[in-house]
Amino acid sequence: MAEVQLTQSNWEDEVLNSNIPVLVDFWAPWCGPCRMVAPVVAEIANEYEGKLKVGRLNTDEEPEIAVRYGIMSIPTLMIFKNGEVVDQIIGAVPKEYIVEKLEQIL
Amino acid sequence: MYDVIIIGGGPAGLTAGLYAARGGLRTLICEEKVFGGQILMSYEVDNYPGFPKGISGMDLMDNFIKQAEKFGVEMNYEGVKSIEDEGKTKYVVLSNDTKLSTKTIIIAAGASPNKLNCPGEKKFTGKGVSYCATCDGAFFRGRPVAVVGGGDSALEEALYLANLASKVYVIHRRDQLRAVKVLQDRAFANKKLEFIFNHVVKEIQGDKFVNGVLIENTQTGELSRLEVEGVFIYIGMTPNTKFVEDLIKLDEDGYIIVNDRMETNIPGIFAAGDIRVTPLRQVLTAASDGAIAASCAQKYIEMNF
Numbered sequence A: 001m002a003e004v005q006l007t008q009s010n011w012e013d014e015v016l017n018s019n020i021p022v023l024v025d026f027w028a029p030w031c032g033p034c035r036m037v038a039p040v041v042a043e044i045a046n047e048y049e050g051k052l053k054v055g056r057l058n059t060d061e062e063p064e065i066a067v068r069y070g071i072m073s074i075p076t077l078m079i080f081k082n083g084e085v086v087d088q089i090i091g092a093v094p095k096e097y098i099v100e101k102l103e104q105i106l
Numbered sequence B: 001m002y003d004v005i006i007i008g009g010g011p012a013g014l015t016a017g018l019y020a021a022r023g024g025l026r027t028l029i030c031e032e033k034v035f036g037g038q039i040l041m042s043y044e045v046d047n048y049p050g051f052p053k054g055i056s057g058m059d060l061m062d063n064f065i066k067q068a069e070k071f072g073v074e075m076n077y078e079g080v081k082s083i084e085d086e087g088k089t090k091y092v093v094l095s096n097d098t099k100l101s102t103k104t105i106i107i108a109a110g111a112s113p114n115k116l117n118c119p120g121e122k123k124f125t126g127k128g129v130s131y132c133a134t135c136d137g138a139f140f141r142g143r144p145v146a147v148v149g150g151g152d153s154a155l156e157e158a159l160y161l162a163n164l165a166s167k168v169y170v171i172h173r174r175d176q177l178r179a180v181k182v183l184q185d186r187a188f189a190n191k192k193l194e195f196i197f198n199h200v201v202k203e204i205q206g207d208k209f210v211n212g213v214l215i216e217n218t219q220t221g222e223l224s225r226l227e228v229e230g231v232f233i234y235i236g237m238t239p240n241t242k243f244v245e246d247l248i249k250l251d252e253d254g255y256i257i258v259n260d261r262m263e264t265n266i267p268g269i270f271a272a273g274d275i276r277v278t279p280l281r282q283v284l285t286a287a288s289d290g291a292i293a294a295s296c297a298q299k300y301i302e303m304n305f
């Protein structure tokens, strides 16, 4: 499944009202670790197709959402279930660490 | 069986990969986090030759990755848990417990930033505490921040933050900086920077987010508080050698001891970059080490197989 580009206008539909859990990757173009984390997130999107939605939110273009969720450090990966934040991972971490967190909630 | 497995995808590992693959070796790089290494955290690299205007760490590493890929390096996102030496055949054990066999190993796992280990540091990581000004600086636009440390990285990042923050305190435990002179000159000339010498951070304070740091005067023991919303920590690095310490000879600080061919105490196992004992730890020297290690690994294979 392709990753969804998230914006203020589709946030509610794609994240809050999603019927499967959503992994949101908060990133920005000037953030080196964010760019390098993208392929890991893409791998996860493929491996969990159908079970997990993966979305990316550019904090430069969508600062309101970044502020709403208290983002002060990127990359941040947030896991949403039924519209609620159930877990978050701050900074570049090993893929297995992300997978472990996902397995706990899926 | 691989000819060479490289542990770590920073400047040293990517350059070793480029040289090994270009030399026709079957080469794999294992990277536990993200390809590019520490330099991804740097906003501008202005001492890597060939880029007179400077280049961001991210763009530089994009180029390193592309160039290694061009020669057919295999890359995976797996951390290495341990290595084993059975003479001619060596094994690399991945975090998913796969065991790969190889003729040679190049350890290029770099170093990780030291923590302050004070109350509040862990709790507020990502909520005001950061180890990457390039990543997080923009969230502190117009707000006061502190940088902890007195070396090159601390000053480079303090100068970067001065473009965004309303005020940058530089807290250093000694009475003078360790950074190179050109950086010191720029830092002392910058009006947004305020130096607080002879102080250490005792606690990072806040509610949901950081709102201050408690600092202690190392001479008098006096405590005071600085109102800041961000704390950026640059107090040195520790080499990532825990996973090889049983096998590989280290110095007292945990860095790998190598000779001028980047050979460790075990034949066929090499080390390159920030992880080894060396007087200078930079992208250029890491890349240079990687090239030497790969080329010597190739000679080792020619002689032994």
Ligand SMILES: Cc1cc2nc3c(=O)[nH]c(=O)nc-3n(C[C@H](O)[C@H](O)[C@H](O)COP(=O)(O)OP(=O)(O)OC[C@H]3O[C@@H](n4cnc5c(N)ncnc54)[C@H](O)[C@@H]3O)c2cc1C
Residues within 6 Å of the ligand: B007, B008, B009, B010, B011, B012, B013, B030, B031, B032, B033, B034, B035, B036, B037, B038, B039, B040, B041, B042, B044, B045, B046, B047, B048, B078, B079, B080, B081, B108, B109, B110, B111, B112, B153, B156, B157, B240, B243, B272, B273, B274, B275, B281, B282, B283, B284, B286
């Ligand atoms: C803020 C900052 C600014 C800097 N500015 C400059 C500058 O302007 N110019 C300059 O030349 N240098 C600069 N440096 C230094 C430069 O980044 C390093 O010297 C260089 O990155 C070292 O490269 P390396 O490949 O040896 O190690 P690293 O860059 O540390 O890469 C090692 C890689 O190995 C991975 N790894 C670790 N353990 C394992 C494992 N068990 N299994 C698999 N993978 C593993 C890590 O995730 C990492 O990606 C700066 C450093 C910092 C932190």
